[in-house]
Amino acid sequence: MIYWQIFKTFFKIGLFNFGGGYPMISFIQNEVVLKHGWLSNGEFTDIVAISQMTPGPVGINMATYTGYAAADSVWGAVLATTAVCLPSFIIMILIAKYFLKYQDKPSVQAVFKGLRPAMIGLIAAAALLLCDGQNFIDGKSYLIFIFSFFLVLRYKLHPIPLICLAGLAGIFCY
Amino acid sequence: MDMKFYWELFFVFFKIGAFTLGGGYAMLPLVEEELVRKKKWTSKKEFLDMTAMAQSAPGILAINMAIFSGYKLCSYRGAVLAALGAVLPSFFIILLIALFFQDFRHNVWVEKIFAGIRPAVVALIAVPVLRLGKAAGITLRNIWWPVLCALLVWLGKVSPMYIVIAAAVGGYLFCRRKKL
Numbered sequence: 001m002i003y004w005q006i007f008k009t010f011f012k013i014g015l016f017n018f019g020g021g022y023p024m025i026s027f028i029q030n031e032v033v034l035k036h037g038w039l040s041n042g043e044f045t046d047i048v049a050i051s052q053m054t055p056g057p058v059g060i061n062m063a064t065y066t067g068y069a070a071a072d073s074v075w076g077a078v079l080a081t082t083a084v085c086l087p088s089f090i091i092m093i094l095i096a097k098y099f100l101k102y103q104d105k106p107s108v109q110a111v112f113k114g115l116r117p118a119m120i121g122l123i124a125a126a127a128l129l130l131c132d133g134q135n136f137i138d139g140k141s142y143l144i145f146i147f148s149f150f151l152v153l154r155y156k157l158h159p160i161p162l163i164c165l166a167g168l169a170g171i172f173c174y
Numbered sequence: 175m176d177m178k179f180y181w182e183l184f185f186v187f188f189k190i191g192a193f194t195l196g197g198g199y200a201m202l203p204l205v206e207e208e209l210v211r212k213k214k215w216t217s218k219k220e221f222l223d224m225t226a227m228a229q230s231a232p233g234i235l236a237i238n239m240a241i242f243s244g245y246k247l248c249s250y251r252g253a254v255l256a257a258l259g260a261v262l263p264s265f266f267i268i269l270l271i272a273l274f275f276q277d278f279r280h281n282v283w284v285e286k287i288f289a290g291i292r293p294a295v296v297a298l299i300a301v302p303v304l305r306l307g308k309a310a311g312i313t314l315r316n317i318w319w320p321v322l323c324a325l326l327v328w329l330g331k332v333s334p335m336y337i338v339i340a341a342a343v344g345g346y347l348f349c350r351r352k353k354l
Contacts, residue, residue, distance in 0.1 A: 114345015170290020
């Protein structure tokens with residue numbers, strides 16, 4: 001039964017995916033294109049592009065779209081999206097429970113003292129990894145980057161109006 | 175907890191889900207802005223701790239963060255509401271595209287808008303690096319550590335999961351040695 005297959009596949013993707021949206025793409029490709037043949041490689045590439053261009057986590061976008069395409073019904077989308085979130089649910093609630101209980105213990109404090117600066121490093125790496133030819137097509141991209149950076153840091157502009165402004169800038173510049 | 179708070183929690187994550195463009199890390203500045211700065215539901219330190227935990231668990235970073243904050247603020251119901259809020263905008267937008275606009279990505283206007291948005295998203299991710307540095311306890315003496323982590327992931331292509339494990343073990347050992 002296709003629905004059970006979809007559920008199983010996306011539960012597995014949610015459970016064994018570490019390290020964010022981009023590693024997840026190859027994981028989904030492996031399951032959906034190579035193993036089950038629900039989509040062709042070309043269709044898959046289209047879905048990746050659409051997932052990156054629409055708001056929301058890439059993993060959710062991919063699950064919704066693939067679920068819909070595989071079952072050819074909205075229920076496939078609902079099922080795939082639920083299944084991909086379910087492992088997170090169980091694991092994060094367990095983690096949150098223990099963290100809230102033990103967060104004041106000195107050993108837990110010590111662990112997070114080491115983790116916090118590393119998180120800053122990881123966020124910096126995420127920004128650096130995105131500085132590629134796809135996101136920065138010409139000098140105008142760099143101008144948009146610099147303006148956005150200052151508007152948010154100096155004038156504390158909220159990310160949502162900033163994204164709208166940047167979209168408008170795109171219409172005028174390109 | 176009253177209905178108003180549940181609704182507020184759902185709506186905050188709905189907003190975050192609707193305006194996160196380009197994956198997990200793009201969500202961080204929005205979560206920081208809403209939860210730390212605007213609503214003051216979490217401190218800067220807690221935000222970083224939450225990021226570390228969401229990063230080390232499997233699954234989608236953004237959803238993990240929603241579940242954690244929702245659970246922290248109002249238990250199971252909070253976790254479900256925050257996750258639903260974060261998921262629903264993508265779900266409906268993708269479904270609409272799948273049903274009606276398969277040609278969406280070849281649209282000239284969409285291409286233009288995204289050419290403008292992409293560099294802004296990179297800037298949005300870069301800002302918290304400066305804004306949270308102090309709360310993370312970074313000083314001149316330990317700045318090598320976040321820099322090394324960034325370089326390892328950026329140029330060394332090391333999985334962030336290993337960085338999280340190493341940082342947790344390192345922090346534990348270092349603080350214990352200092353106490354002895």
